Amino acid sequence: MEEIQQIASILATALHGNRPSNIMIFGKTGTGKTASVKFLGKELQRVDQNLQNVRFIYMNCEVVDTQYGVLQNIGNQIIINFEQRIPFTGWSTERVYNILMNKMDEEDKVFIIVLDEIDKLFYKSGDDVLYHLTKMNDDLRRSKLSVIGISNDLKFTEFMDPRVRSRLGEEKMVFPPYNAEQLRDILAQRAELAFEPGALEESVIPLCAALSAQEMGDARRALDLLRISAEIAERNGDDRVTEAHVLKAKNKIELDAISEAVRTLPTQSKLVLFSIINNDDKGNRYMTTGDVYSEYKQLAEAAGVSILTQRRITDLISEMDMLGIIHARVKSFGRGGRTKEIELSVPKMETKQILEDDEELRPLKNYRPATQTTLI
Ligand SMILES: Nc1ncnc2c1ncn2[C@@H]1O[C@H](COP(=O)(O)OP(=O)(O)OP(=O)(O)O)[C@@H](O)[C@H]1O
Numbered sequence: 001m002e003e004i005q006q007i008a009s010i011l012a013t014a015l016h017g018n019r020p021s022n023i024m025i026f027g028k029t030g031t032g033k034t035a036s037v038k039f040l041g042k043e044l045q046r047v048d049q050n051l052q053n054v055r056f057i058y059m060n061c062e063v064v065d066t067q068y069g070v071l072q073n074i075g076n077q078i079i080i081n082f083e084q085r086i087p088f089t090g091w092s093t094e095r096v097y098n099i100l101m102n103k104m105d106e107e108d109k110v111f112i113i114v115l116d117e118i119d120k121l122f123y124k125s126g127d128d129v130l131y132h133l134t135k136m137n138d139d140l141r142r143s144k145l146s147v148i149g150i151s152n153d154l155k156f157t158e159f160m161d162p163r164v165r166s167r168l169g170e171e172k173m174v175f176p177p178y179n180a181e182q183l184r185d186i187l188a189q190r191a192e193l194a195f196e197p198g199a200l201e202e203s204v205i206p207l208c209a210a211l212s213a214q215e216m217g218d219a220r221r222a223l224d225l226l227r228i229s230a231e232i233a234e235r236n237g238d239d240r241v242t243e244a245h246v247l248k249a250k251n252k253i254e255l256d257a258i259s260e261a262v263r264t265l266p267t268q269s270k271l272v273l274f275s276i277i278n279n280d281d282k283g284n285r286y287m288t289t290g291d292v293y294s295e296y297k298q299l300a301e302a303a304g305v306s307i308l309t310q311r312r313i314t315d316l317i318s319e320m321d322m323l324g325i326i327h328a329r330v331k332s333f334g335r336g337g338r339t340k341e342i343e344l345s346v347p348k349m350e351t352k353q354i355l356e357d358d359e360e361l362r363p364l365k366n367y368r369p370a371t372q373t374t375l376i
């Protein structure tokens with residue numbers, strides 16, 4: 001992969017005791033950011049075995065998300081002597097910072113510190129620690145320090161102090177989504193480890209790769225698709241994984257994602273979704289906000305929850321549109337009048353089932369939608 005080469009050539013200078021540029025790596029989920037950087041870290045340490053010029057320090061900022069936590073984590077990856085370790089709490093940030101500086105300088109090495117999911121750290125704790133880390137290099141006399149930040153959020157740096165942003169982003173890189181061919185290689189490599197020869201029908205890997213490339217080019221999803229296909233085959237007692245299993249697996253993954261999205265909606269949104277389904281049941285496939293609202297009011301009353309204004313319901317409809325649960329488009333009619341045309345974009349029966357099983361909507365258990373009003 002081109003990106004791995006690029007990062008490798010930046011990091012290689014560390015082998016000669018020089019400081020590599022800081023790097024910000026961006027890219028959508030499953031594009032191999034974490035896997036590539038970890039791989040390069042291992043390679044670097046392998047090549048550096050004799051020279052011992054480089055220390056590679058990795059942490060995931062979803063877990064380590066405070067200034068103190070980051071400094072403590074770095075410190076304890078460097079300090080081997082247990083008695084000298086930095087405690088989890090209790091010391092002032094300044095004290096940890098100073099100890100860390102001294103320890104690092106004693107080592108006389110190039111430190112490469114990887115902050116994976118760096119956006120989580122930033123949103124939780126601001127950019128103080130990033131400011132200090134990127135500035136630390138100026139204060140070190142013998143050692144050198146460079147930071148690699150990894151994120152699947154391209155936007156978060158906009159909110160950062162411009163100085164920190166420019167220091168961190170000395171080099172910037174974007175990992176593109178994988179294409180079908182690359183996914184095929186990744187899957188084949190994994191399959192060799194995970195399956196007996198002949199356990200997969202020949203077209204299984206190309207199909208998994210093609211389906212995943214069409215979606216997001218996400219290697220994690222491609223690997224999940226293959227794994228779930230195999231689980232389905234095994235559960236069926238079939239001794240080979242076939243295309244049919246892959247298609248079933250794809251269906252299952254999609255349904256799981258939908259039910260997760262529906263299950264985690266706020267109660268009011270669930271009611272709105274229920275009204276959309278009821279409208280659809282009445283043969284009203286493309287409905288207006290007004291249609292949804294009048295059904296919603298009855299449901300909210302039956303469920304014993306407060307009835308929101310039509311304005312709020314319009315907002316909830318937009319939210320569900322963004323989640324991909326429904327599809328709403330603005331339609332104009334006559335003299336500049338506009339309304340929304342709303343349509344369900346998830347499978348109706350399954351979604352209805354999820355809502356009917358929902359604890360929060362239990363009062364609606366025996367609710368029957370009023371039949372369509374007829375004009376006399
Ligand atoms: N080039 C590759 N070769 C082999 N496996 C890979 C490759 N790229 C990704 N994978 C595998 O795909 C999965 C997802 O990759 P990875 O965790 O690196 O994604 P990511 O870009 O860090 O995603 P996120 O932004 O969600 O953290 C992992 O199981 C990883 O091992």
Ligand SMILES: [Mg+2]
Nearest residue numbers: 033034035116
């Ligand atoms: Mg990652």
